[in-house]
Amino acid sequence: MAAATQAPPAAVAEPAVAPGRGATARTLKAFKASPATYAVLLIVSAVFFVPLILMVSIALASDQTSAQNAFTVIPTEFLWSNFSDVFTATGLPVGRFVLNSVIIATLSAVGQVLSSSLVGYAFARLRAPGKNVMFVVVLATMMIPAQITMIPQFLLFKELGWVNTYLPLIVPSFFSNAFNVFLVRQFVSRIPSEMDEAAQVDGLGYFGIYRRIVLPMMWPILTAIAIFTLTHAWGDFMGPLIYLNSEETMPLALGLQYMTSTSNAMQLPPWNLVMVGSIMLTLPMIVVYYLGQKYLYEMNVSVGSAGVK
Amino acid sequence: MAADLGAVLGAARAQSPRRAGGRRAARLPRPKLSRRGRTEARFFWLFISPWLVGFVGFLLGPMIASVYISLTEWDSFTPPVFVGLDNYVQALTGDPVFWKALWNTFFYAAVSVPLGLAVGLWLANLLNKKVRGRKFFRTMIYLPTLVPLVATAMVFKMVLAPSGPLNDLLGVLGIQGPDWLLDPLWVKPALVVLSAWGAGSATVLLLSAMNGIPREFYEAAEIDGAGPFRQFWSITFPQITPIIFFNLIMGLIGAFQIFSQVYILTQGGPDNASQMVVPLLFDQAFGFYHFGYASAVAWLLFVVIIGFTALAFRTSRRWVFYETEVR
Numbered sequence: 001m002a003a004a005t006q007a008p009p010a011a012v013a014e015p016a017v018a019p020g021r022g023a024t025a026r027t028l029k030a031f032k033a034s035p036a037t038y039a040v041l042l043i044v045s046a047v048f049f050v051p052l053i054l055m056v057s058i059a060l061a062s063d064q065t066s067a068q069n070a071f072t073v074i075p076t077e078f079l080w081s082n083f084s085d086v087f088t089a090t091g092l093p094v095g096r097f098v099l100n101s102v103i104i105a106t107l108s109a110v111g112q113v114l115s116s117s118l119v120g121y122a123f124a125r126l127r128a129p130g131k132n133v134m135f136v137v138v139l140a141t142m143m144i145p146a147q148i149t150m151i152p153q154f155l156l157f158k159e160l161g162w163v164n165t166y167l168p169l170i171v172p173s174f175f176s177n178a179f180n181v182f183l184v185r186q187f188v189s190r191i192p193s194e195m196d197e198a199a200q201v202d203g204l205g206y207f208g209i210y211r212r213i214v215l216p217m218m219w220p221i222l223t224a225i226a227i228f229t230l231t232h233a234w235g236d237f238m239g240p241l242i243y244l245n246s247e248e249t250m251p252l253a254l255g256l257q258y259m260t261s262t263s264n265a266m267q268l269p270p271w272n273l274v275m276v277g278s279i280m281l282t283l284p285m286i287v288v289y290y291l292g293q294k295y296l297y298e299m300n301v302s303v304g305s306a307g308v309k
Numbered sequence: 310m311a312a313d314l315g316a317v318l319g320a321a322r323a324q325s326p327r328r329a330g331g332r333r334a335a336r337l338p339r340p341k342l343s344r345r346g347r348t349e350a351r352f353f354w355l356f357i358s359p360w361l362v363g364f365v366g367f368l369l370g371p372m373i374a375s376v377y378i379s380l381t382e383w384d385s386f387t388p389p390v391f392v393g394l395d396n397y398v399q400a401l402t403g404d405p406v407f408w409k410a411l412w413n414t415f416f417y418a419a420v421s422v423p424l425g426l427a428v429g430l431w432l433a434n435l436l437n438k439k440v441r442g443r444k445f446f447r448t449m450i451y452l453p454t455l456v457p458l459v460a461t462a463m464v465f466k467m468v469l470a471p472s473g474p475l476n477d478l479l480g481v482l483g484i485q486g487p488d489w490l491l492d493p494l495w496v497k498p499a500l501v502v503l504s505a506w507g508a509g510s511a512t513v514l515l516l517s518a519m520n521g522i523p524r525e526f527y528e529a530a531e532i533d534g535a536g537p538f539r540q541f542w543s544i545t546f547p548q549i550t551p552i553i554f555f556n557l558i559m560g561l562i563g564a565f566q567i568f569s570q571v572y573i574l575t576q577g578g579p580d581n582a583s584q585m586v587v588p589l590l591f592d593q594a595f596g597f598y599h600f601g602y603a604s605a606v607a608w609l610l611f612v613v614i615i616g617f618t619a620l621a622f623r624t625s626r627r628w629v630f631y632e633t634e635v636r
């Protein structure tokens with residue numbers, strides 16, 4: 001976390017020279033920062049930062065402090081051993097949780113990247129009767145809230161014997177999703193098509209053009225899709241809650257909730273270790289975001305003016 | 310899902326001029342498909358087949374099934390019993406918890422979305438000034454949005470504890486804080502506080518929109534003697550209304566689907582004071598195996614979301630300003 005605050009991530013789009021901030025130009029009134037501006041920003045930043053500090057502070061607290069709810073926002077204890085205890089002292093296979101998260105998130109991302117690049121390419125480049133109708137259907141499907149299909153999907157996967165396996169969380173990714181198809185389609189539409197036409201003249205087939213010409217140029221948007229899918233699958237709670245009920249298959253997001261509820265009624269959950277788990281859940285997202293922010297920007301451009309976190 | 314719809318909104322707009330201009334001067338006008346055209350069409354269907362199969366298998370099929378299930382009483386172990394519209398009638402007239410959940414969801418959406426936008430707008434406007442350490446402040450405000458919801462919920466269980474940091478802070482200001490998650494009156498505001506922590510994503514989007522406003526507007530306004538407050542309402546705000554609108558729609562859709570926070574922090578309690586529509590649906594389906602009733606609730610939620618989205622679009626004509634309309 002310290003690294004992330006030092007370096008400057010965060011913005012979705014940042015023009016090189018922002019208006020009102022030119023080196024030579026006089027600062028306009030509207031852009032003058034008064035001491036009050038700084039005071040407000042400092043206070044707000046501090047308030048926004050408190051929960052994060054608290055997460056770290058509790059993660060470093062002892063079992064006693066944790067059990068007595070005697071945390072402080074600024075850490076006073078530094079039990080780094082909690083970071084290894086979390087794997088052994090909870091009676092839960094936390095290492096396995098992490099592995100499950102990695103498997104689910106990675107395979108979902110692979111599935112989305114493969115399928116949406118293929119489908120998006122077809123929508124951007126190939127011509128066929130009925131294509132426009134199909135594209136309207138793609139857009140329309142984005143309006144359907146997940147709750148509508150949730151129950152029939154569950155019954156379907158139960159029928160297939162997929163409950164308590166990763167499959168219900170991974171397999172749908174290999175059939176692409178409308179939003180990602182749309183992103184790829186927008187992105188590919190912006191790539192000039194001279195290259196594919198030349199390749200076609202040289203006798204390359206449609207799959208060859210996709211594989212050798214377009215796919216190599218798509219990687220910025222595919223990286224963005226991978227990050228988007230990865231973060232979504234990593235943090236997903238409801239999906240695992242519906243489909244996974246054994247400790248062996250549960251991802252970390254669900255495992256954390258499990259950790260707070262399995263201890264017997266007399267005993268408080270081990271909040272210090274739960275917070276260590278929360279940090280383990282959070283840190284990879286910050287790293288992924290930091291490494292990938294320029295591709296997320298790409299995604300914003302591709303979508304149009306609108307932004308996507 | 311929330312992101313999905315928003316993107317379509319943005320895209321529909323971004324796309325329309327291009328569509329009007331004809332895309333990539335079509336290679337050949339085609340009265341009838343040539344052999345090559347037929348091959349191309351075959352490849353098109355082959356390439357989109359993953360989506361097509363997924364669409365039929367995971368969306369269209371389940372949607373149709375959902376309509377049918379909502380008209381039955383079904384626990385998935387015994388055969389479904391067709392009951393007509395009984396489930397809908399039951400939700401709307403016979404189940405006080407449904408109305409309570411719907412009201413709570415309304416409340417949550419109606420408070421958290423405008424509040425998030427107001428905070429985002431306020432912070433973006435501050436950050437748009439010539440501030441030293443701007444990136445630092447922006448990072449601090451954005452960082453919380455990267456925290457997965459489950460981790461956020463875990464931390465806020467601590468933040469909102471009766472003797473937690475939030476009440477400590479209020480104590481410093483001389484206010485006796487409530488018991489937040491344990492108090493029927495304060496449990497919804499507590500969830501709103503949690504959502505406000507994520508105001509950074511709106512802030513960053515609004516800030517990048519503000520960056521795109523031409524400086525000349527402000528120069529002209531300053532010569533005309535407009536103060537900063539007037540400049541904000543007459544220049545900044547109208548210029549970024551499309552992004553505000555986008556955030557409003559996305560926020561509403563997301564707020565109506567709130568689930569994880571409620572499930573982890575309150576389980577709908579105390580006394581259903583924080584029960585919301587999706588957690589209710591989840592309990593009915595996966596707790597009590599009332600799949601018919603839960604499906605009916607899902608469709609009712611869909612109607613509510615569509616209704617509010619349509620309402621937002623209708624009012625948008627009055628306050629959302631698109632640059633292209635002027636040119």
